[in-house]
Amino acid sequence: MRLHRNLVFAVIDGLHLIFNENKYADKVVEQLLKRDKRWGSRDRGFVAETTYDIVRWKRLYAEIAEVKEPFTRENLWRIFAVWATLKGIKLPDWKQLEGTPSRKIKGRFDEFSKTRKYRESIPDWLDNVGEKELGNDVWTKELHALNEQADVIIRVNTLKTTKIALQDLLMDEGIETLPLKDYPDALQLKERGNIFRTEAFKNGFFEVQDASSQLVADFLDVQPGMRVxxxxxxxxxxxxxxxxxxxxxGQVIALDIYGNKLKELKRRAKRNGAHNIETREIDSTKVIKKLHDKMDRVLIDAPCSGLGVLRRNPDAKWKLQPEFIENIKSTQQQILNDYSKMVKSGGKLVYATCSILPSENQNQVASFLKSENGKDFKLVKDKKVLASESGFDGFYMALLEKK
Incomplete structure (x- = not known):
């Protein structure tokens, strides 16, 4: 692979924004890809994948490069040189890359790879939390799986098309997909590509949604005509x-405390031809109280640490703080207690997170069932999805029924 100066400079600029200015990686990459209209798909792919790769392995590469945060531009170039050397890429004769100790880099990589927190590039505190909650063996396997690049999975919009018809449409646009066993609405892209430019996407025939996330709707056991x-x-x-x-x-009432997100949902629903969705911003307790004992089904896809989706959000492990996880557990319990009141007698509730920590999942459900509001519910079943076992995002879901 030959390195091109303008592409590498874009990566360095992106890393500065992510590491030093705490910007979200997906937003930064989105902006970088608009930087030069002359870039082809291979150029954009290099910028996106290299940026995400270095974000994912930040701790390991920084240790090898012997640099500490906040990173200077010189530090970022040293980290980039580590990435390129370990990828076997010949370094060009640029002043920013002068004196790169290639042999030393490979030796330090071998040494650091013996220790999990460096090998899997994870903060000490998070490594300790994962091992404490999941055990050494499971956590080691899960960390390794969460550092793999996520496949692109799409969900067929059955309101407008079928899986086979969508496969044919995408093939006509040069995109090959594969069906996934046990995921009735899912297709996996054989190769990464900009599927948002396809006519199939513009016409609302599919949405990008990980396979694990697609399990939740089935778990809720909805039927036509229900209030959800x-x-x-x-x-x-x-x-x-x-x-x-x-x-x-029937009716799907989509609730959230963020009105701007619900506006995006309205746009997506229109494109999807989903006419039974009504959005309501939770701007006061009255919004929830009006729905008490009225819903056949309630989904609580609770805010969480997001540890199950590190494959697609690698910068999250650097942004997460111990106090956030403690605070989010209180929020989860509060939401369960408040929103469960919407379920009518005989109705069902699903509590779900994209976390793999039992303290955010099974333990929260157990605590709720012992609470005053939770006494009216029974656990029907739950499902724990690990990335190391499924090959997809880590997830948890529990189905509760109101007696």
Whole structure:
């Protein structure tokens, strides 16, 4: 591979924004890809994948490069040189890369690879939390899986098309997909590509949604004609899936405290042809109280640490703080207690997170069932999805029924 100066400079600029200015990696990469209209798909792919790769392995590369945060531009070039050397890329004769000790880099890599927190590039505190909650063996396997690049999975919008028809449409646009066993609405891209430019996407025939996330709508056991609340809807990936499972019949009330996310859901619902979704911003307690004892199904896709989705959000492990995880557990319990009141007698509730920590998952459900509100519910079943076993995102979901 030959390195091109303008592409590498873009990566260095992106790393500065992510590491030193605490910007979100996905937003930074999105902006970088608009930097030069002359860039082809291979150029954009290099910028995106290299940036994410270095973000993912920040601790390991920084240790090898012998640099500490905050990183100067010189530090970032040293980290880039480590990345390129370990990838077997010949370094060009640029002044920023002069004196790169290639042999020393490989030796330090071998040495640091003996220790998990360096090998898997994870903060000490987070490594300790994962081992404490999951045990040494499971955590070691899970960390390794969460450092793999995520596959691109899409969900067929059955309101508009079928899986086979969508495969044919995408093939006509040069995109080959593979069906996934045990995931009825999922297709996996054989190669990464900009699928948002396809006519199939513009026409609302699919949404990008990881396979593990697609399990949640099935778990909720919705039927056409029901009243369903998606209480932490965000931009509505699961609301859209629920609407398609209900054949556009009945009502999906998408709730969130962030109105801007619900506006995005409205745009997506229009594109998807999902007409039974109503959005409501939670701007006071009255919004929830009006729905008490009225919903057949309630989904609580709770805010969480996001440890199950590190494959697609590698910068999260550097942004997470111990106090955030402690605070989010209180929020989860509060949400469970408040939003469970919407479930009517005989109705069902799903509590879900994209975390792999039992303290955010099974333990939260157990605590809720012992609470005053939780006494009216029973646990029907739960499902723990580990990236190391499924090959997809880490997830948890529990189905509760109101007696």
């Amino acid at each position: 609340a998606d209480t932490c809807a965000g931009a509505g990936g699961k609301s859209l899936h629920l609407a398609s499972k209900m054949d556009n019949k």
